[in-house]
Amino acid sequence: MHSYFNYAKTNTCLDKIMFMKTIDLYIVIIFTLLLQGCNFSDSSENLGNDYYCRHEGDDLNDIYNKHPNPNGREIPANVVDYDFDDNFIIAKQKPKLPQDPMYDKDYKYNRGVKEFYYWLIIKNENIVLGPLDLEEFNIRRNNYRVSDKLMLK
Numbered sequence: 001m002h003s004y005f006n007y008a009k010t011n012t013c014l015d016k017i018m019f020m021k022t023i024d025l026y027i028v029i030i031f032t033l034l035l036q037g038c039n040f041s042d043s044s045e046n047l048g049n050d051y052y053c054r055h056e057g058d059d060l061n062d063i064y065n066k067h068p069n070p071n072g073r074e075i076p077a078n079v080v081d082y083d084f085d086d087n088f089i090i091a092k093q094k095p096k097l098p099q100d101p102m103y104d105k106d107y108k109y110n111r112g113v114k115e116f117y118y119w120l121i122i123k124n125e126n127i128v129l130g131p132l133d134l135e136e137f138n139i140r141r142n143n144y145r146v147s148d149k150l151m152l153k
Contacts, residue, residue: 047084049123059096063089063119065126075119075130076103083150089121090141092152093131107131118152120144 045053050066063082064074075091076099082091095113099106109117109131118137119130122144129140 047082047089047123048086049126051084051089051121051123053079053082063091063121067126073126073128074103075121075128076100076107080116081152083152084123085147085150087123088144088146088150089119089123090137090146090150090152091119091121091130093117093119095131120146 043055045055047053047063051063052066053061053063055061059078061079062075062077063079067073075093077093077096079091079093082089084090094116095107095109097109097113107130109115111117111133116134117131118134119128119132120137120140121128130137132140
């Protein structure tokens, strides 16, 4: 009877160990599945003068400044193309509505949300011009003498 008791006790311990290993395996599987749903591709690019382009997915790209500005400090999502140098940032945007409440201003898109809009940031003066149509953008670009090296697709 003594040996049967030791055998039963050993089997119970082995069952508990197997049960714990199974639980651990399930936890690892669930954790792995949860991580696959996360987007680790989020990034930001420093554009100079405290301006950054934030890349948060296909339709969540914007340009912002870390410091508040009464003239606006950002280009809301979705920025589809941009270029910059030491003095300027130019950008092409297809608006994403409804607009995220994180933006300082409620931007108006007079030609509708299916159109592209253009933006010009004069970095040294913290001036954000936009949303502009292409004609307005080119006029402002010429007025501020933005380099022809800055290009949008």
